[in-house]
Every structure is written in C-alpha cells, then in structure tokens.
Amino acid sequence: MERGVRRWAVDISEWQPSSQDFSFALSLLPIHNRTPITRFVQMEDRKRALVSRLLQYAIVHEVVGIPYEEIIIKRTLEGKPYLEPGKFVQELPNFNFNTSHHGDYVAVASEPLCLVGLDIVSPVIPWKETVTEFIQNFSSYFSSLEWDNIMTAGNCNDILVEFYRYWCLKEAYVKARGSGLTYGLDKVEFHHHSWTNISVKIDGKAMPEWRFWLSELGKGHLVSLARGHPSSATDSYKKTLKRSDFDEAEYHEGLHLPNVRFFMRNVEQLIQVLCKEVYCIPRIHNTVEIEEKCDEY
Template sequence: MERGVQRWVVDISEWDPSPHDFSSALSLLPPLEQSSVTRFVQMEDRKRALVSRLLQYALAHQVLAIPFHEIIINRTLEGKPYLECGHACLDFPNFNFNASHHGDYVAIASEPLCLVGVDIVSVVIPQKETPIEFVKNFSSCFSSFEWDNILNAGTSDDILTEFYRYWCLKEAYVKAIGSSIAYGLDKVEFHHSCWTSISVNIEGKLMREWRFWLLELGKGHLVSIARGHPRSATESYMRTLKQAEFGEEEYQTALHLPNAGFVSRTVEQLVTVLQKARDPLNHL
C-alpha cells in the first residue's frame, strides 16, 4: 500500500506564466474546475487554485492509472475534494487525498486507507498589528495548554511561529475529517516533543488512531500532515469513502506506513503529464 502514500509540492513563485501559458494549463481541466479557478480576482490566487487542481488530476492519473477522461473529482458540501474512482481504486482500500496552498507553495497528500489532511502556512509577519495582537484574535481556537505554550514561546517572532505550528496541525486535522467548521478547535489539543512524536487529545481523550507530522518547506513555510481513522470523517465525507471500518491489524498497518517525503514538482511537469494523458495519440 505504500504507493498510495504520496506527497507532492510545487513552488509557484518560480512560475510566471504568460496569459497564453496560463490559459493553456487551465484548458486541461473540466469546465467546472476552470470556473472555480477564474472566480478568483487576483492572479496569485488563480495560480494557487489552478496548480492545486492540476496536482489532483495528475496524482489520480499517475498513481491510480486512471485514464484522464475517466477522472471525476467532486466536492462535499463542506468543499472537500474527493475522487469518484469506482473500480479504478481496487489496489487501495480507501484511497483519498487532500490539497493545500499558502504563500509560495501548493501541496497534495494521499493515503491508501487512512484519512489524510495537509495544510501549508506561510509564517507572515502581520502588517497592521504586532504578532501578539495578531495571535490574540485566534485565542478561542486553542486550549489553555496550547495558549500558554504560544505566549511563552519567547520573542514576538517565536510566538508567531509557535502559533502557526499549532494552527497548521489543527487545520490538517479539520481537513482530514472533511469539516469546514473551525468551531471547537480549542477541544483539539496537540502535544509534542520538540515538534516530533505529535499526538492529539480531543475533549481530553488521547486519540491513538491518529498520527501527525510537521515539517519545514523552506522560505518561512510550514506543512503538516494528519493521518487518521476513516470512522472520524464527517457524515458528508464518509459517504464518499469506500469503507469506514477496518480490522485493527489492517488499520494499524496503514496508520504506521512510512510518511513519504515531499517530492518537488513543477507546473510544467504537471501540464506535460496531463497533456499526454488527455491526448495520448499526439504524444507517441
């Protein structure tokens, strides 16, 4: 099942497309996906949205070998993307994926059985308020334990980074279960040892069926991965999964699969993959 554990990342700061190149890449997507990209006004937001979708289609094609025209990606009411794969995903009991973008990076992560959530944050210094003033806007999202750790992290820059570390992990968890609601995040409490061996308590209970990783991407960006049990999915997302219950041995094997390192992709590579997938006869 290890082949189902994929981690891809694109640095979009290195992509400055001409209007023609952008339109050409956009045209690879189905019409509904195109409109979900062009609804953004700012070009940087359009780039992030486009690359996120290119990653999703390229992943489905390369990992699952689904013919391009058979790839169907829908979204739950909460906005979580999912693959309608039918017979194409027989190699994996519960293949699912998640994407994230912030700042210079766009990333995607997939799992063969467990739920997966990924979140990127750019540790940006606020422009109109101090770091402490900024983080205090989110105090209700943290437990008293987490909040004490944030405020006592050291300098104002240390406080800001600590805030983003916790926030990144919480977002990955929320995205893994398919929720769009931030309410109750203070009940999702993270513990760690120097930001390794990360665990989560939910309403005071240690959740042993979840694992987390927090990594540095570079240029002041952090990325987190959440891996957990399908039974934790929201109702709408659970309906998209092939299976929610597994035997303990099968689940533990999936939970402890190696966490693959992020592989760097370029937009040009993704475009080439999808062009060949869409028009295979023109690339022989």
C-alpha cells in the first residue's frame, strides 16, 4: 500500500505564466473544471485554483495508473473532491486525496486506505489588526486548554504561530472527514509533545484511530496531515469510498504506513505529465498545435 502514500507541493511564486501559457495549462483540464478557476479575479488566486486541479489529476494518473481521459473527479455537496469509483486497485483499497493552498504553496496528499486531510497556512494577519484582535475572532473554535496554550505561547509572533498550528490541525481533521463545517471544533482538542506525537480527543474521548503530523513546508508556511478511519467520514463522502469497514489488523497497517516527506514539483512537470496524455485525446482538435506546445515543456 505504500505507493499510495504521496505528498506533493508546488511553489506557485516560481511560476509566472504569460496569458497564453496560463490558457494552455487551463485547457488541459476538463471543461467543467475551468469555470471555477476563471471566476477568480486575482491571478494569484487563479494560479492556486489551477495548480490544485492539475495536482489532483496528475496524482491520480501517476499513482493509480488511470489514463487521463478516464479520470473523473467530482465533489461532494460539502465540496470534498473525490475520484469517481471505477477500476479497483487491490493494493490501494480506498485511494483518496486532499488538496490545500495558502500563500505561496499548493499541495496534495493521498492515502491508499485511511482518510487523508491536508491543510496549509501562512501565518499572516490582515493589516490594521493586532494579533490579539485577529485571533479573538476564532476563540470559540478552541478548547479552553488549547486557548490557554495559544495565549501563553510568548510574544505576539509566538502567539500567532501557535494559533495557526492548532488551526491547521483542526482544518486537516475537518477536511479528512469531508464535513466542510467548523461547528463544534472546540470539542476537537489536540495534544502534543513539542508538536510531535500529536493526538486528538473528541468530546474528551481519545481517538487512537487518528494520526496527525505538523511541519514547516517552507518560507514559514505550516502544513498539517490527518490520517483517520473511513468510518469517520461524513455520510456523503462515505458513499464515494470503496470501503469504510476494515478489520483491526488491516486498518492498523494503513494507519501506520510511513508518512513520507513532501516532494516539491513545479507546474511545468505537472503540465508535462498531463500533456503527454492530452494531446492524443480525440476531443482536442488541433493536435499539431498541442504537440508543439508540449515540446516547449
């Protein structure tokens, strides 16, 4: 199952496409994926949304081995992306993935059996607000223990980073379950030893079927990973999974797979992966133009 554990990240600040290059990269996606991207006004937001979708298709193609034209990625009512059930891969009994983007980074993580949640944060605050004013807006999402740890972390910068560490983990948990809701997050309480050996309690009950990791991705960006039992998925997301019940031994194997490091990729590499597949798809009419464009990458 280890080949199903992937962690990829892209630094979008290194990609400064011309309008033609951006349009070409966008054209590699299915038509229904393009409108949500072009709705964004700011180019940085468009880049994040585009790269997020390129990562999803690339990871499915490379890990599961599904030809690009056969990949169908949908979203639940809550917005959780999922691979439409199709070919069954025995060694990847419950392949699923999650993406996140903030600041300069866009990333994707995949798991072969467990639920996976991913979140990236860049510890910044809106201008015209102090750290205290900013984080007070979110105080209801933390347990009293977590809030005490945040407020006593040190100076203003220490407090901000501590806030984002907890927030990042809570987001990863929510995204893994596919809920898309932040209600009740004060009952999701994280414990750790210097931000290692991270565990969670829900309503005061320890949840050993979940594992978490928190690290720095680069340039001060924090990234968190959640790995949990498929039975914890929301009803709408559970319907998209191949299996939600596993015996203890099989689940223990999936839960304790190595959590691999993030592998940095660039947009050109993603384009090259998909370009090799796309230019021969019959629905693209000007194959000569596509082949020439692929050669540029």
